[in-house]
Amino acid sequence: MRKMNRKLHLAAMAGLSFYIIIGAAAPAQAMHIMEGFLPLPWAVFWWVLALPFFAIGLRSLTQITREHPELKLLIALAGAFSFVLSALKIPSVTGSCSHPTGTGLGTVLFGPWVMTVLGSLVLLFQAVLLAHGGLTTLGANAFSMAVVGPWVAFAIYGLSLKFGRQKLGIFSAATLGSLATYLVTSVQLAIAFPAASGGILASFLKFAGIFALTQLPLSVSEGLLTVLVWNWLQSYATEELQTLKLLNVNN
Template sequence: MEWLILRIILKVKRLLPILLGIFSFYIVVSAAAPAYAMHIMEGFLPVEWAVFWWIVALPFFVLGLRRISQITQANPQLKLLLALAGAFTFVLSALKMPSVTGSCSHPTGTGLGAILFGPLAMSVLGSLVLLFQALLLAHGGITTLGADTFSMAIAGPFIAYWIYRLVVPTGKQRLAIFLAAAIADLVTYIVTSMQLALAFPAATGGVVASFTKFAGIFAITQVPLAISEGLLTVLVWNWLANYGRQELEMLQLINQDE
Protein backbone atom coordinates (compact mmCIF):
# COMPACT_ATOMS: atom_id res chain seq x y z
CA MET A 1 0.00 0.00 0.00
CA GLU A 2 2.80 2.42 0.88
CA TRP A 3 4.50 1.59 -2.43
CA LEU A 4 1.29 2.43 -4.31
CA ILE A 5 0.90 5.77 -2.51
CA LEU A 6 4.54 6.64 -3.22
CA ARG A 7 4.10 5.77 -6.90
CA ILE A 8 1.00 7.99 -7.15
CA ILE A 9 2.85 10.88 -5.49
CA LEU A 10 5.72 10.53 -7.96
CA LYS A 11 3.29 10.49 -10.88
CA VAL A 12 1.54 13.62 -9.61
CA LYS A 13 4.88 15.41 -9.25
CA ARG A 14 5.67 14.54 -12.85
CA LEU A 15 2.29 15.93 -13.89
CA LEU A 16 2.92 19.33 -12.32
CA PRO A 17 4.80 20.97 -15.24
CA ILE A 18 2.14 20.16 -17.81
CA LEU A 19 -0.75 20.98 -15.47
CA LEU A 20 0.82 24.32 -14.63
CA GLY A 21 1.28 25.02 -18.34
CA ILE A 22 -2.35 24.20 -19.10
CA PHE A 23 -3.52 26.26 -16.13
CA SER A 24 -1.45 29.24 -17.26
CA PHE A 25 -2.90 28.91 -20.77
CA TYR A 26 -6.37 28.82 -19.21
CA ILE A 27 -5.77 32.00 -17.21
CA VAL A 28 -4.46 33.91 -20.23
CA VAL A 29 -7.34 32.92 -22.51
CA SER A 30 -10.16 33.08 -20.01
CA ALA A 31 -9.11 36.54 -18.87
CA ALA A 32 -10.35 37.85 -22.22
CA ALA A 33 -13.50 35.70 -22.36
CA PRO A 34 -16.76 36.53 -20.56
CA ALA A 35 -17.92 33.78 -18.20
CA TYR A 36 -21.36 33.46 -19.79
CA ALA A 37 -20.03 31.57 -22.83
CA MET A 38 -21.30 28.01 -23.20
CA HIS A 39 -21.36 24.88 -25.39
CA ILE A 40 -25.00 24.70 -26.51
CA MET A 41 -26.61 26.32 -23.50
CA GLU A 42 -29.38 25.02 -21.29
CA GLY A 43 -32.80 25.16 -22.91
CA PHE A 44 -31.51 26.50 -26.23
CA LEU A 45 -32.52 23.47 -28.34
CA PRO A 46 -36.16 22.62 -29.05
CA VAL A 47 -37.39 19.72 -26.90
CA GLU A 48 -37.60 17.24 -29.77
CA TRP A 49 -33.98 17.84 -30.77
CA ALA A 50 -32.75 17.73 -27.17
CA VAL A 51 -34.43 14.33 -26.71
CA PHE A 52 -33.17 13.08 -30.07
CA TRP A 53 -29.51 13.77 -29.23
CA TRP A 54 -29.88 12.18 -25.80
CA ILE A 55 -31.17 9.00 -27.47
CA VAL A 56 -28.30 9.02 -29.98
CA ALA A 57 -25.61 9.59 -27.34
CA LEU A 58 -26.72 7.07 -24.68
CA PRO A 59 -25.65 3.85 -26.50
CA PHE A 60 -22.12 5.22 -26.94
CA PHE A 61 -21.98 6.05 -23.23
CA VAL A 62 -23.04 2.51 -22.26
CA LEU A 63 -20.50 0.92 -24.61
CA GLY A 64 -17.89 3.34 -23.29
CA LEU A 65 -18.50 2.21 -19.71
CA ARG A 66 -17.87 -1.38 -20.78
CA ARG A 67 -14.69 -0.35 -22.57
CA ILE A 68 -13.33 1.53 -19.55
CA SER A 69 -14.15 -1.44 -17.33
CA GLN A 70 -12.19 -3.73 -19.66
CA ILE A 71 -9.20 -1.36 -19.70
CA THR A 72 -9.01 -0.90 -15.93
CA GLN A 73 -9.53 -4.58 -15.17
CA ALA A 74 -6.81 -5.65 -17.58
CA ASN A 75 -4.35 -2.91 -16.51
CA PRO A 76 -5.25 -1.17 -13.22
CA GLN A 77 -2.05 0.88 -13.58
CA LEU A 78 -3.74 2.85 -16.37
CA LYS A 79 -6.31 4.46 -14.08
CA LEU A 80 -4.09 7.48 -13.44
CA LEU A 81 -3.50 8.01 -17.16
CA LEU A 82 -7.24 7.67 -17.74
CA ALA A 83 -7.81 10.39 -15.15
CA LEU A 84 -5.19 12.57 -16.86
CA ALA A 85 -7.02 12.25 -20.18
CA GLY A 86 -10.24 13.34 -18.51
CA ALA A 87 -8.55 16.27 -16.74
CA PHE A 88 -6.93 17.38 -19.99
CA THR A 89 -10.34 17.44 -21.67
CA PHE A 90 -11.93 19.27 -18.74
CA VAL A 91 -9.35 22.06 -18.66
CA LEU A 92 -9.14 22.64 -22.41
CA SER A 93 -12.88 22.53 -23.02
CA ALA A 94 -13.38 25.08 -20.23
CA LEU A 95 -11.51 27.73 -22.26
CA LYS A 96 -14.56 29.65 -23.41
CA MET A 97 -14.53 32.09 -26.33
CA PRO A 98 -18.00 33.44 -27.34
CA SER A 99 -18.91 32.68 -30.94
CA VAL A 100 -22.37 31.92 -32.37
CA THR A 101 -25.41 33.00 -30.33
CA GLY A 102 -26.22 30.23 -27.87
CA SER A 103 -22.83 28.57 -28.13
CA CYS A 104 -19.09 29.25 -28.01
CA SER A 105 -15.72 28.21 -29.36
CA HIS A 106 -13.14 26.42 -27.25
CA PRO A 107 -10.57 23.63 -27.52
CA THR A 108 -12.00 20.18 -26.84
CA GLY A 109 -9.04 18.13 -25.57
CA THR A 110 -10.66 14.85 -26.64
CA GLY A 111 -8.04 13.85 -29.21
CA LEU A 112 -5.48 12.77 -26.63
CA GLY A 113 -7.86 10.44 -24.81
CA ALA A 114 -9.14 8.96 -28.07
CA ILE A 115 -5.59 8.13 -29.15
CA LEU A 116 -4.73 6.63 -25.75
CA PHE A 117 -7.88 4.65 -24.95
CA GLY A 118 -10.08 4.71 -28.04
CA PRO A 119 -13.22 6.72 -28.86
CA LEU A 120 -15.65 4.69 -26.75
CA ALA A 121 -13.75 5.36 -23.54
CA MET A 122 -13.58 9.02 -24.50
CA SER A 123 -17.35 9.16 -24.90
CA VAL A 124 -17.65 8.50 -21.16
CA LEU A 125 -14.85 10.85 -20.11
CA GLY A 126 -16.19 13.59 -22.36
CA SER A 127 -19.74 13.11 -21.09
CA LEU A 128 -18.61 13.41 -17.47
CA VAL A 129 -16.60 16.52 -18.31
CA LEU A 130 -19.65 18.11 -19.95
CA LEU A 131 -21.86 17.13 -17.01
CA PHE A 132 -19.53 18.69 -14.44
CA GLN A 133 -19.13 21.83 -16.53
CA ALA A 134 -22.91 22.17 -16.83
CA LEU A 135 -23.42 21.73 -13.09
CA LEU A 136 -20.40 23.61 -11.74
CA LEU A 137 -19.54 26.19 -14.39
CA ALA A 138 -22.92 26.84 -16.08
CA HIS A 139 -21.09 25.82 -19.27
CA GLY A 140 -23.57 23.89 -21.40
CA GLY A 141 -26.69 22.33 -19.92
CA ILE A 142 -28.50 19.17 -18.90
CA THR A 143 -31.18 19.28 -21.58
CA THR A 144 -28.50 19.90 -24.23
CA LEU A 145 -26.05 17.39 -22.73
CA GLY A 146 -26.93 14.78 -25.36
CA ALA A 147 -26.17 17.16 -28.22
CA ASP A 148 -22.96 18.46 -26.63
CA THR A 149 -21.87 14.90 -25.87
CA PHE A 150 -22.43 13.75 -29.44
CA SER A 151 -20.44 16.60 -30.96
CA MET A 152 -17.54 16.77 -28.49
CA ALA A 153 -17.35 13.35 -26.85
CA ILE A 154 -18.44 11.06 -29.70
CA ALA A 155 -17.96 12.58 -33.16
CA GLY A 156 -14.66 14.30 -32.32
CA PRO A 157 -13.00 11.30 -30.62
CA PHE A 158 -14.03 8.87 -33.36
CA ILE A 159 -12.54 11.15 -36.01
CA ALA A 160 -9.38 11.60 -33.90
CA TYR A 161 -8.97 7.83 -33.56
CA TRP A 162 -9.46 7.16 -37.27
CA ILE A 163 -7.11 9.96 -38.32
CA TYR A 164 -4.42 8.71 -35.95
CA ARG A 165 -4.75 5.11 -37.19
CA LEU A 166 -4.67 6.30 -40.79
CA VAL A 167 -1.53 8.44 -40.47
CA VAL A 168 0.57 6.60 -37.88
CA PRO A 169 1.54 3.71 -40.23
CA THR A 170 3.58 6.26 -42.20
CA GLY A 171 5.95 6.40 -39.22
CA LYS A 172 5.14 10.04 -38.45
CA GLN A 173 3.50 9.53 -35.09
CA ARG A 174 3.63 13.13 -33.89
CA LEU A 175 2.12 14.35 -37.14
CA ALA A 176 -0.64 11.78 -36.64
CA ILE A 177 -1.25 13.11 -33.11
CA PHE A 178 -1.33 16.72 -34.29
CA LEU A 179 -3.77 15.99 -37.11
CA ALA A 180 -5.96 13.79 -34.92
CA ALA A 181 -6.33 16.45 -32.21
CA ALA A 182 -6.74 19.39 -34.59
CA ILE A 183 -9.22 17.73 -36.95
CA ALA A 184 -11.25 16.31 -34.02
CA ASP A 185 -11.57 19.85 -32.71
CA LEU A 186 -12.82 21.12 -36.08
CA VAL A 187 -15.20 18.19 -36.56
CA THR A 188 -16.76 18.91 -33.17
CA TYR A 189 -17.77 22.35 -34.42
CA ILE A 190 -18.90 21.09 -37.80
CA VAL A 191 -21.26 18.73 -35.96
CA THR A 192 -22.34 21.51 -33.59
CA SER A 193 -23.08 23.72 -36.59
CA MET A 194 -25.19 20.95 -38.11
CA GLN A 195 -27.05 20.44 -34.84
CA LEU A 196 -27.90 24.13 -34.66
CA ALA A 197 -28.82 24.23 -38.35
CA LEU A 198 -31.20 21.29 -37.98
CA ALA A 199 -32.85 22.90 -34.97
CA PHE A 200 -32.98 26.39 -36.49
CA PRO A 201 -33.19 26.22 -40.31
CA ALA A 202 -33.01 29.55 -42.10
CA ALA A 203 -36.20 31.02 -43.52
CA THR A 204 -34.44 31.22 -46.88
CA GLY A 205 -32.21 28.29 -47.80
CA GLY A 206 -33.26 26.05 -44.92
CA VAL A 207 -30.77 23.80 -43.15
CA VAL A 208 -27.98 24.30 -45.72
CA ALA A 209 -28.05 28.09 -45.42
CA SER A 210 -28.21 27.90 -41.64
CA PHE A 211 -25.31 25.44 -41.50
CA THR A 212 -23.20 27.67 -43.76
CA LYS A 213 -23.84 30.61 -41.46
CA PHE A 214 -23.06 28.78 -38.23
CA ALA A 215 -19.98 26.98 -39.59
CA GLY A 216 -18.64 30.16 -41.17
CA ILE A 217 -18.81 32.09 -37.90
CA PHE A 218 -17.33 29.21 -35.90
CA ALA A 219 -14.42 28.88 -38.32
CA ILE A 220 -13.15 32.36 -37.46
CA THR A 221 -12.27 31.32 -33.91
CA GLN A 222 -12.06 27.54 -34.25
CA VAL A 223 -9.35 27.12 -36.91
CA PRO A 224 -6.60 28.81 -34.85
CA LEU A 225 -7.85 27.04 -31.72
CA ALA A 226 -7.67 23.67 -33.50
CA ILE A 227 -4.09 24.30 -34.58
CA SER A 228 -3.16 25.36 -31.03
CA GLU A 229 -4.82 22.26 -29.59
CA GLY A 230 -2.94 20.01 -32.00
CA LEU A 231 0.39 21.53 -30.99
CA LEU A 232 -0.42 21.33 -27.27
CA THR A 233 -1.46 17.68 -27.62
CA VAL A 234 1.88 16.87 -29.22
CA LEU A 235 3.67 18.59 -26.31
CA VAL A 236 1.68 16.52 -23.82
CA TRP A 237 2.51 13.38 -25.81
CA ASN A 238 6.22 14.22 -25.66
CA TRP A 239 5.90 14.59 -21.90
CA LEU A 240 4.11 11.25 -21.63
CA ALA A 241 6.78 9.59 -23.77
CA ASN A 242 9.37 10.73 -21.23
CA TYR A 243 7.53 10.13 -17.97
CA GLY A 244 4.82 7.61 -18.81
CA ARG A 245 6.58 5.17 -21.09
CA GLN A 246 5.38 2.15 -19.14
CA GLU A 247 1.74 3.11 -19.62
CA LEU A 248 2.23 3.89 -23.32
CA GLU A 249 3.92 0.52 -23.79
CA MET A 250 0.94 -1.19 -22.12
CA LEU A 251 -1.31 0.53 -24.62
CA GLN A 252 1.06 -0.53 -27.44
CA LEU A 253 1.47 3.08 -28.55
CA ILE A 254 5.26 3.03 -28.35
CA ASN A 255 7.79 0.20 -28.55
CA GLN A 256 10.22 -0.67 -25.79
CA ASP A 257 13.18 -0.14 -28.09
CA GLU A 258 12.14 3.42 -29.10
Protein backbone atom coordinates in the same frame (compact mmCIF):
# COMPACT_ATOMS: atom_id res chain seq x y z
CA MET B 1 11.44 5.14 -6.90
CA ARG B 2 11.44 6.10 -10.56
CA LYS B 3 8.04 4.46 -11.03
CA MET B 4 6.70 6.37 -8.04
CA ASN B 5 8.02 9.66 -9.48
CA ARG B 6 6.20 9.01 -12.76
CA LYS B 7 2.95 8.40 -10.90
CA LEU B 8 3.43 11.55 -8.84
CA HIS B 9 4.02 13.59 -12.02
CA LEU B 10 0.83 12.21 -13.59
CA ALA B 11 -1.23 12.79 -10.45
CA ALA B 12 0.13 16.31 -9.99
CA MET B 13 -0.57 17.30 -13.59
CA ALA B 14 -4.13 15.93 -13.51
CA GLY B 15 -4.90 17.44 -10.10
CA LEU B 16 -3.40 20.84 -10.86
CA SER B 17 -5.28 21.08 -14.15
CA PHE B 18 -8.59 20.36 -12.43
CA TYR B 19 -7.83 22.79 -9.59
CA ILE B 20 -6.97 25.64 -11.94
CA ILE B 21 -10.34 25.42 -13.65
CA ILE B 22 -12.41 24.98 -10.48
CA GLY B 23 -10.49 27.59 -8.52
CA ALA B 24 -10.49 30.19 -11.27
CA ALA B 25 -13.96 29.67 -12.73
CA ALA B 26 -15.31 32.72 -14.53
CA PRO B 27 -18.96 33.53 -15.27
CA ALA B 28 -20.31 31.33 -18.04
CA GLN B 29 -20.86 32.73 -21.51
CA ALA B 30 -22.95 30.01 -23.18
CA MET B 31 -20.39 27.22 -23.07
CA HIS B 32 -21.15 24.55 -25.68
CA ILE B 33 -24.88 24.67 -26.54
CA MET B 34 -26.42 26.29 -23.50
CA GLU B 35 -29.22 24.99 -21.29
CA GLY B 36 -32.68 25.24 -22.86
CA PHE B 37 -31.41 26.55 -26.20
CA LEU B 38 -32.45 23.53 -28.28
CA PRO B 39 -36.13 22.67 -28.81
CA LEU B 40 -37.09 19.72 -26.60
CA PRO B 41 -37.58 17.18 -29.46
CA TRP B 42 -34.07 17.85 -30.76
CA ALA B 43 -32.58 17.76 -27.26
CA VAL B 44 -34.15 14.31 -26.73
CA PHE B 45 -33.02 13.16 -30.19
CA TRP B 46 -29.36 13.89 -29.46
CA TRP B 47 -29.61 12.22 -26.05
CA VAL B 48 -30.90 9.06 -27.73
CA LEU B 49 -28.01 9.09 -30.24
CA ALA B 50 -25.32 9.70 -27.63
CA LEU B 51 -26.37 7.22 -24.93
CA PRO B 52 -25.43 3.97 -26.78
CA PHE B 53 -21.90 5.29 -27.38
CA PHE B 54 -21.62 6.17 -23.69
CA ALA B 55 -22.84 2.73 -22.61
CA ILE B 56 -20.34 0.89 -24.82
CA GLY B 57 -17.56 3.25 -23.77
CA LEU B 58 -18.34 2.70 -20.09
CA ARG B 59 -17.98 -1.04 -20.54
CA SER B 60 -14.63 -0.54 -22.29
CA LEU B 61 -13.40 1.86 -19.59
CA THR B 62 -14.45 -0.53 -16.82
CA GLN B 63 -12.58 -3.39 -18.47
CA ILE B 64 -9.39 -1.36 -18.87
CA THR B 65 -9.37 -0.11 -15.26
CA ARG B 66 -10.12 -3.59 -13.93
CA GLU B 67 -7.41 -5.34 -15.94
CA HIS B 68 -4.84 -2.49 -15.84
CA PRO B 69 -5.36 -0.40 -12.66
CA GLU B 70 -1.97 1.24 -13.23
CA LEU B 71 -3.57 3.20 -16.07
CA LYS B 72 -6.07 5.02 -13.85
CA LEU B 73 -3.83 8.08 -13.39
CA LEU B 74 -3.30 8.33 -17.14
CA ILE B 75 -7.06 8.14 -17.66
CA ALA B 76 -7.51 10.91 -15.08
CA LEU B 77 -4.89 12.99 -16.90
CA ALA B 78 -6.71 12.57 -20.22
CA GLY B 79 -9.97 13.65 -18.58
CA ALA B 80 -8.37 16.64 -16.86
CA PHE B 81 -6.71 17.72 -20.12
CA SER B 82 -10.07 17.71 -21.88
CA PHE B 83 -11.72 19.50 -18.94
CA VAL B 84 -9.16 22.29 -18.92
CA LEU B 85 -9.06 22.91 -22.67
CA SER B 86 -12.81 22.72 -23.23
CA ALA B 87 -13.39 25.27 -20.46
CA LEU B 88 -11.34 27.91 -22.30
CA LYS B 89 -14.25 29.62 -23.99
CA ILE B 90 -14.51 32.30 -26.67
CA PRO B 91 -18.09 33.53 -27.34
CA SER B 92 -18.96 32.81 -30.96
CA VAL B 93 -22.42 31.84 -32.23
CA THR B 94 -25.43 32.99 -30.21
CA GLY B 95 -26.25 30.18 -27.79
CA SER B 96 -22.79 28.62 -28.08
CA CYS B 97 -19.09 29.46 -28.21
CA SER B 98 -15.76 28.27 -29.54
CA HIS B 99 -13.23 26.41 -27.42
CA PRO B 100 -10.67 23.62 -27.71
CA THR B 101 -12.02 20.16 -26.92
CA GLY B 102 -9.00 18.29 -25.58
CA THR B 103 -10.40 14.95 -26.75
CA GLY B 104 -7.55 14.15 -29.12
CA LEU B 105 -5.13 13.13 -26.37
CA GLY B 106 -7.51 10.67 -24.72
CA THR B 107 -8.46 9.23 -28.10
CA VAL B 108 -4.84 8.62 -29.08
CA LEU B 109 -4.18 6.97 -25.71
CA PHE B 110 -7.32 4.93 -25.10
CA GLY B 111 -9.43 5.04 -28.25
CA PRO B 112 -12.77 6.72 -29.03
CA TRP B 113 -14.97 4.55 -26.79
CA VAL B 114 -13.18 5.53 -23.58
CA MET B 115 -12.95 9.16 -24.69
CA THR B 116 -16.72 9.20 -25.17
CA VAL B 117 -17.12 8.50 -21.46
CA LEU B 118 -14.43 10.97 -20.39
CA GLY B 119 -15.77 13.68 -22.70
CA SER B 120 -19.35 13.17 -21.52
CA LEU B 121 -18.27 13.36 -17.87
CA VAL B 122 -16.31 16.53 -18.63
CA LEU B 123 -19.43 18.09 -20.11
CA LEU B 124 -21.54 16.95 -17.17
CA PHE B 125 -19.13 18.43 -14.62
CA GLN B 126 -18.97 21.70 -16.52
CA ALA B 127 -22.77 21.92 -16.70
CA VAL B 128 -23.21 21.19 -12.98
CA LEU B 129 -20.16 22.91 -11.48
CA LEU B 130 -19.48 25.80 -13.86
CA ALA B 131 -22.88 26.41 -15.50
CA HIS B 132 -21.30 25.75 -18.90
CA GLY B 133 -23.65 24.07 -21.33
CA GLY B 134 -26.63 22.35 -19.74
CA LEU B 135 -28.33 19.09 -18.85
CA THR B 136 -31.03 19.20 -21.52
CA THR B 137 -28.40 19.90 -24.18
CA LEU B 138 -25.88 17.45 -22.73
CA GLY B 139 -26.80 14.82 -25.31
CA ALA B 140 -26.16 17.21 -28.21
CA ASN B 141 -22.90 18.50 -26.73
CA ALA B 142 -21.72 14.96 -25.94
CA PHE B 143 -22.53 13.71 -29.44
CA SER B 144 -20.48 16.46 -31.08
CA MET B 145 -17.54 16.66 -28.67
CA ALA B 146 -17.39 13.20 -27.08
CA VAL B 147 -18.59 11.00 -29.95
CA VAL B 148 -17.91 12.51 -33.37
CA GLY B 149 -14.72 14.37 -32.40
CA PRO B 150 -12.99 11.29 -30.94
CA TRP B 151 -14.03 9.02 -33.82
CA VAL B 152 -12.69 11.47 -36.39
CA ALA B 153 -9.47 11.79 -34.38
CA PHE B 154 -9.22 8.00 -34.13
CA ALA B 155 -9.59 7.57 -37.90
CA ILE B 156 -7.00 10.26 -38.67
CA TYR B 157 -4.51 8.87 -36.16
CA GLY B 158 -4.91 5.32 -37.42
CA LEU B 159 -4.34 6.45 -41.00
CA SER B 160 -1.22 8.37 -40.02
CA LEU B 161 0.24 5.37 -38.21
CA LYS B 162 0.01 3.33 -41.42
CA PHE B 163 2.43 5.82 -42.96
CA GLY B 164 4.68 5.84 -39.89
CA ARG B 165 3.92 9.48 -38.99
CA GLN B 166 2.92 9.28 -35.34
CA LYS B 167 3.61 12.88 -34.26
CA LEU B 168 1.91 14.26 -37.36
CA GLY B 169 -0.96 11.88 -36.67
CA ILE B 170 -1.35 13.15 -33.12
CA PHE B 171 -1.37 16.76 -34.31
CA SER B 172 -3.82 16.03 -37.13
CA ALA B 173 -6.08 13.92 -34.91
CA ALA B 174 -6.39 16.63 -32.26
CA THR B 175 -6.84 19.41 -34.82
CA LEU B 176 -9.35 17.71 -37.10
CA GLY B 177 -11.23 16.11 -34.21
CA SER B 178 -11.77 19.57 -32.75
CA LEU B 179 -12.93 20.96 -36.11
CA ALA B 180 -15.29 18.02 -36.62
CA THR B 181 -16.90 18.81 -33.28
CA TYR B 182 -17.86 22.25 -34.53
CA LEU B 183 -19.09 21.02 -37.86
CA VAL B 184 -21.51 18.76 -35.98
CA THR B 185 -22.48 21.60 -33.63
CA SER B 186 -23.21 23.72 -36.71
CA VAL B 187 -25.42 20.93 -38.07
CA GLN B 188 -27.22 20.62 -34.74
CA LEU B 189 -27.96 24.34 -34.62
CA ALA B 190 -28.88 24.47 -38.32
CA ILE B 191 -31.49 21.71 -38.21
CA ALA B 192 -32.98 23.14 -35.01
CA PHE B 193 -33.05 26.69 -36.40
CA PRO B 194 -33.24 26.60 -40.23
CA ALA B 195 -32.92 29.94 -41.99
CA ALA B 196 -36.07 31.55 -43.31
CA SER B 197 -34.35 31.80 -46.68
CA GLY B 198 -32.28 28.80 -47.71
CA GLY B 199 -33.34 26.48 -44.91
CA ILE B 200 -30.95 24.15 -43.14
CA LEU B 201 -28.08 24.53 -45.63
CA ALA B 202 -28.04 28.31 -45.39
CA SER B 203 -28.23 28.12 -41.62
CA PHE B 204 -25.37 25.59 -41.51
CA LEU B 205 -23.13 27.74 -43.70
CA LYS B 206 -23.80 30.73 -41.45
CA PHE B 207 -23.08 28.88 -38.22
CA ALA B 208 -20.02 27.05 -39.60
CA GLY B 209 -18.65 30.26 -41.10
CA ILE B 210 -18.86 32.10 -37.80
CA PHE B 211 -17.34 29.19 -35.87
CA ALA B 212 -14.47 28.91 -38.35
CA LEU B 213 -13.16 32.38 -37.48
CA THR B 214 -12.30 31.33 -33.94
CA GLN B 215 -12.15 27.54 -34.18
CA LEU B 216 -9.49 27.17 -36.88
CA PRO B 217 -6.68 28.82 -34.86
CA LEU B 218 -7.94 27.16 -31.66
CA SER B 219 -7.85 23.72 -33.26
CA VAL B 220 -4.33 24.20 -34.62
CA SER B 221 -3.18 25.37 -31.18
CA GLU B 222 -4.84 22.35 -29.60
CA GLY B 223 -3.01 20.04 -32.00
CA LEU B 224 0.35 21.56 -31.10
CA LEU B 225 -0.37 21.40 -27.36
CA THR B 226 -1.44 17.77 -27.64
CA VAL B 227 1.88 16.89 -29.27
CA LEU B 228 3.73 18.67 -26.44
CA VAL B 229 1.81 16.70 -23.81
CA TRP B 230 2.51 13.48 -25.71
CA ASN B 231 6.23 14.29 -25.64
CA TRP B 232 5.96 14.86 -21.88
CA LEU B 233 4.25 11.50 -21.43
CA GLN B 234 7.02 9.76 -23.35
CA SER B 235 9.45 11.06 -20.74
CA TYR B 236 7.43 10.51 -17.56
CA ALA B 237 4.92 7.73 -18.36
CA THR B 238 6.95 5.28 -20.41
CA GLU B 239 5.66 2.19 -18.62
CA GLU B 240 2.03 3.27 -18.98
CA LEU B 241 2.49 3.98 -22.68
CA GLN B 242 4.11 0.59 -23.13
CA THR B 243 1.15 -1.05 -21.42
CA LEU B 244 -1.22 0.80 -23.73
CA LYS B 245 0.81 -0.27 -26.76
CA LEU B 246 0.54 -3.92 -25.74
CA LEU B 247 -3.14 -3.46 -24.94
CA ASN B 248 -3.80 -2.04 -28.39
CA VAL B 249 -1.91 -4.92 -30.01
CA ASN B 250 -3.92 -7.46 -28.04
CA ASN B 251 -7.15 -5.78 -29.03
